[in-house]
Amino acid sequence: MTELAKSFDPAPIEAHWGPLWEQRGLYTPTLDPSKPSFSIQLPPPNVTGTLHMGHAFNQTIMDSLTRYHRMLGHNTLWVPGTDHAGIATQIVVERQLQEQKLTRHLLGRKNFVARIWEWKEESGTTITRQMRRMGASVSWEHEYFTMDEKLSKVVTQTFVTLHEQGLIYRGKRLVNWDPVLKSAVSDLEVESEEEDGSMWHIRYPVDGSDETLVVATTRPETMLGDTAVMVHPEDERYTALIGKNVKLPLTGRLVPIIADEYVDKEFGTGVVKVTPAHDNNDYAVGQRHGLPMITIFTLDAKVNDEAPAAYRGMDRFVARKEIVADLEAQGLLVEVKKHKLMVPRCTRTGQVIEPMLTNQWFVAMNKADPSVDGQPGQSIAQKAIDVVQSGEVKFVPEQWVNTYNQWMNNIQDWCISRQLWWGHQIPAWYGHDGEIFVAHNEAEAKAKAAAAGYTGSLQRDEDVLDTWYSAALIPFSTLGWPEKTIEQDLFLPSSVLVTGYDIIFFWVARMIMMTKHFTGKVPFKHVYIHGLVRDAQGQKMSKSEGNVLDPVDLIDGIELAPLLDKRTTGLRRPETAPKVRKNTEKEFPDGIPGYGADALRFTFAALASLGRSINFDSKRCEGYRNFCNKLWNATKFVLMNCEGQDCGLQTHEPGACASGGYLEFSPADRWIVSELQRLEATVEQAFADFRLDNVATALYQFVWDEYCDWYIEIAKAQLNAAKDLGNDQQQRGKAEAAQRATRRTLIRVLETILRLMHPITPFITEELWQTVAPVAGRKTAGSDESIVRAPYPTPDLSRIDPESDAWVAKLKALVGACRNLRSEMSLSPAERVPLLTVGDTAFVTQAAPVIKALAKLSEVKVLDEAAFTQATSMAPVAVQGETRLALHVEIDVEAERKRLDKEIQRLAGEIAKVHGKLGNESFVARAPAAVVDQEKQRLADFTATLARVREQFQRLG
Template sequence: MELAKSFEPAAIEGRWYPTWEENGYFAAGLDTSKPADQSFCILLPPPNVTGTLHMGHGFNQTIMDALTRYYRMKGHNTLWQPGTDHAGIATQIVVERQLDAQGISRHDLGREKFLEKVWEWKEYSGGTITRQMRRLGTSPDWKRERFTMDAGLNKIVTESFVRLYKEGLIYRGKRLVNWDPKLHTAVSDLEVVQEEEDGFMWHIRYPLADGSATLTVATTRPETMLGDTAVMVHPEDERYKHLIGKLVKLPLTDREIPVIADAYVDMEFGTGVVKVTPAHDFNDYAVGQRHNLPLISILTLDGKINDHAPEKYRGLDRFDARKAVVADLEALGILEKTDKHKLKVPRGDRTGVVIEPMLTDQWFVAMSKPGEDGKSITEKALDVVQSGEIKFYPENWVNTYNQWLNNIQDWCISRQLWWGHQIPAWYGVNGEVFVAHNEEEARAQADAAGYAGQLTRDADVLDTWYSSALWPFSTLDWTPEYPAKSNPALDLYLPSSVLVTGFDIIFFWVARMVMMTKHITGKIPFKHVYVHGLIRDGEGQKMSKSKGNVLDPIDLIDGIGIEDLVKKRTFGLMNPKQAAQIEKKTRKEFPDGIPAFGTDALRFTFASLASPGRDIKFDLNRCEGYRNFCNKLWNATRFVLMNVEGHDLALEHSQAADGSCPATPGAAPLQFSFADRWIVSQLQRLEQEVAQYFTDYRFDLLAQAIYRFVWDEFCDWYVELAKVQINGSDDALARGARRTLVRVLETILRLAHPLLPFITEELWQTVAPIAGRKTHPSIMLAPYPEANPARIDPESEAKVERLKALISACRNLRGEMTISPSVKAPLVVAGDAAELAPHLPYLAALARLSEITVVDDLPADSLAPVAVAGETRLMLQVEIDVAAEKERLAKEIARLEGEISRASAKLGNESFVARAPAAVVEQEKKRLADFSATLEQLKPQLAKLGG
């Protein structure tokens, strides 16, 4: 296989991914003979079936794929379980909009016909995100792909609901929930966006029923006062203690409501008096439960005032009612004042309308009720983390997990939609409830209960997060008979190894998977939870269409022209001014569009950004840098191939554990230099680091380590050192260099494969046969490199570090004396001749020296500058322009003295030392030490020149 002259990622990606998938390389391992600790499983957080890949997906999936490829190469049974989520609200909205464009509503079609339309849409657009995942090089077992609405998962959803209902852990009740008045459904907290907006705080006087005084309350939602059932004060507030238990007249109504005392009130905020509307505020609802207050709902499900309010307001939209209420309060003279006020407004993320806390009949999972074993599902979820059975990485996210579970409310699992898992409950005409697997079973229950009337199925569906909570075992085809009846995948992969997720869904998904999996199967869903930050733009801003800062990972892979990028970013924006601003910003930021970086460069960028923290700033310059890294690796491979192909690499020599190659009878001699042993030693250290970074989920350090070794150690140093041996007269050393070059390169490719799948496969197919290591059809099936401590060679490492210092000293001298790179110069070295001897061939070649003379000491009368490398002193034997050199040294000394003065002043400033971060102070100390050391070298040189 001939290697192309340049790295063209598109051609490589288009060739290799189909090859991997068609040959079944992603298939789950089901070898039950392997030890339990050799099973690795990871679950894909199921993306929206009708969605598209965004930067968060790209980042998350790069990490998951790197782990999967790593453990696959380590020989583990490996499963990356893919699948998509039916995304109840999002998908239904898309299809309803399509129908709206035709002048049709879902109610015109009816439920059955509407669901047919949704399934048609799912089939049409459902594969978009999985096609994009393939472009990213991900390697899940596509043959095991699941969908949260497929028949198998639907059966498990129903089974779990029936089971939890029978255990008393699922119930139906009237509770306060987030309600979207446009969608006419309850929504989860995750589907509510809290946006800071300009509003008002209205101060209203509530008169005491006996007419003796008034109490002033402040509210941002005056229309809800129509549903007030109390006003409250703090029990220790001396201003109002005497009023507790009295009644006030609720303005605009004919009702009287009590003054109650509750510690929830903040005495320091406002007037210290708070109105209580239990049916329209979550905090008020809790107060109402404590004080047995009536719940008066004054809104219809579409956000209009209902018949529980005074007649004049009935039928008004809630915001029109607000205006009317304020006007009437003002007319009565009891609106004390109106202040401008910044407030958090909850809006539906899909509709943008203000979410209303609404009292409705819903289905709930009881989070704190003890089960048959005496523990609630919440307690079980807390226990498995506290015991260490489930571990979080980084560990601090345990606090977020615990805090939510320790303050948890019952989970509303019903949604007033048509698309989703329909709730398996049937009702009789008088409200009888029969929960069953199917209507036949419900009918049997009804007959047994003596009810012979008609049954009507509950029209609601389950919250999308309910079916997602079952993902760890439903995707593995769990059955109610488990564990007596099982299957190899369930045995091997429950619990899975690690869940890779963002911190924003620890509550909604992670905790719920733990609760449901532990309760239903008795097992934890996963052993580790790796929590990463969220991708933001280079300025730390959240990526959003309205800000025009969204990046599409596919555009970074393929590239996109500026015109197409502008169209993409402004598409669908109704506000022309906003569109113009986004266009201007885009053209300024990307005047030439976005170049094609290729998948590998993007993946390496994602990995390099995966450091602990909440936010990850995506810097496009990193993509550029890692594309250059891919080019560097490509060109280094071409160099190695050109220098080893057709040459004897002495592969017939067997290699001992310590890396030595004993003489093989009849074979050409082979010798490894200290440079060869050094790069192999460094490789072992890299392999140790890489293994640890995979274990610790430190993908940023993993990327850094591979980058540093490939670019700095292998390409910039070892390749240059190897050239000296290859071009030398010693055939044994040349063979050692060639063999080391190709063997180290082949190992690098396997090490980097989990992060850079495409380029490593392409290069490995050419390099591995020459290196004598092509025993697998694909690099992804080859064994992952493991460190051999016996091959770590501190002596050779010390020698190369000394050689680097000598070469760097010579290069600095050449730079100081402005000697052209094309000119070879003679060098005089003062040091131990025997100790320096092995270094001299490399030094001469890499420092561009015509000859090297080793002496006991440098001539005292020479005017040439001297460099120091450890205990060795070096001097180039070239003519010196004394006047120019004196001027140069004088300028440099003056600059250094200025830097020393500034650093000393900073460190002498007690305020700076006390307030500056410790790292900044240490950096300043190091600068001072470095400037001082350099100054001490230059002063004698200037003195020698008569300066």
């Protein structure tokens, strides 16, 4: 006999099965062209530390889908990897160097990059260890890093190809500039938050007159770079001034007054300054009107030589104060108002972003692709728009298509260069006079230079590519492209991309564009957009707020002190520690207890709705850990009653056994099998709809309510039925056939439950399945078969038995009525009393052993009308359908009259409601016939029950 531990302890189970699954190669995909294929790409986490709750949530969804399809027998590949995360990783390592009184410039580029590779090995190991702890069933032999040599070659090849096609170019354009990083940054690294600021109203003198225009600005320092002021062309206040010039304060430069519909006549004074080199909207205006673009800041945001000498070398914000003071001194400052404004800051450094004109590399988004038989084709962006519009790529939920289209239809050329040392160095070499030679390597660049007649030395571009460039290639670069591989044939496009809504544009759209352009295929068939994980109060998880949780801490548990350690929380500023302590101690006063990976995964699955955000509450983890323990204890009971016993496995299909034969299935046996088929159908549909919350909810309800709380309790009564049969061999043989059928149903349903649950809770299900499956005849004892590759249950709706469903529904109602009577009469669970019944004699007689056990009765007596009336003249009587029932105990007559009177009022109210519906001509005319019939039946049932309750009330005098 197998001995399971007294209670569920996840730690040793996870430590055993996690490594064993990998050693046995169970995650390696089959490569059978005759099978359906399922594949999924892991959004690669950055090698900047550890996985957070968002990663754990995302990976739970992906792993559940992967395990599900693997069990369906599909070729199944989940590709893991990590991203080099150029900016984030460089910042982390530079901070480490600061602690050692070093800088990257002191180390030099080669040594600095080597130091980052050392950090990558350390951080990457941490990340993969966390993934393993979560039970991620990725194909580790397909693991990649975006700076691996194979992927780097793809990066270079695609860059060279796009450049040859005229789709990559170098130019001077306005970009997001971080003056601390001294690099362009993508929109993803910029967050705009509302901050307190000011609105300065400045007087600009109109040249050749005494008139002035009052301009309102939140950034007075940028006026040094103004090249125009503008008004709305229909603003009558300023129509006569259009075409004239104003004298730019503090500089003396003359700039034109222009008209543009961009101006809001109703906002401020209706006059707007134009600084094309330092504002994105002004840049567009400047292009429309051919305005000069004057850059007034150096790359570290100090005032440059384009400005008056008095301000040169000042930091932009120091210059702001001096400029305002000078304007006031010259009588040009009209007023200053407090103003709320959106300030763009780099999420990596916290610095205010400065729009800056710099030379950068760009991918042309809207230029026609010239590679189709030498003729112009669609642009990269248009291809990506078309595949979503055609349904070749589907979004789940579908509403995100609107967001995608809005971005794509307004897309600008993509700035792909970064002024960093960590990343894929741009494969371009420069000559002395600015000649550019793009090539796969230096030798090829020299050959191209020679062919162009250039004989001088070459200098490689020091910039690196935007991290999102290599990330955009992942769908095909990780499958062996440009070589022809079977992985590309089977797994491109992948089945689904699982990601958050915050990177639809930055990653999803770019993967579609690049994959379609280079392979002609879409990267994935579905994009499942899930919400972002927030804390229990709906607040964004932030290290500075102290509400960040490490998923492994929730799995293992942790004492409070290490949780507040700087290394564990990843705090950037020690002053935030008190906030961390306050928030952490509030939720976990004794530290995190540790819930195990299965409970954490089930929590994430249950929260995986199609909403925007997920409020994570650790109390849910506790509840699902209890659920795991419930399953554990149920398995112990089933094994105790089935292992080593005849479980009726000689017959393969319960429906094939005749009554009185080898197996005698009760209505309850057939009912739980019916419920199992419904569960399987629900789960199948939920997986198809990417609704893991529906999967989790259906499994929880079935296992806890139907199987454990009802069927196992019924089974106990059925297994004990033979004890009182004496020597009647015929009756004993029939009872043994019934017990055999019960044991078969118990073990087979349990084994199916374990396979159904495995994608969400892999560890406990494997541990239990290894013991349950041999008893259920689903696995050879002692073999190394694993639930990981066991067949996933699929529904057989022909096995649904409506008669058994009705039988159990009636049983539940009667047991519920008995329990209500016990509660109303304040009977303790240990006090067993007789049940008296009249009405549905056949049913009560058949179900008596089960009713007795479930309602904790001493006996069940079926009486005729006269005997029941006499025995219950002073007893509380419940009415359930055709059956009246009473517990044979002394009663408080007055209390029972009050109870019955309350029930009469309730039933009368229900009857009135139904009369109201049926008396409403509009309802009867519009409602489906089935609904009207249902209401009529409810009326008949309520009326019959009311008559019986009134009769009982009358008997009490």
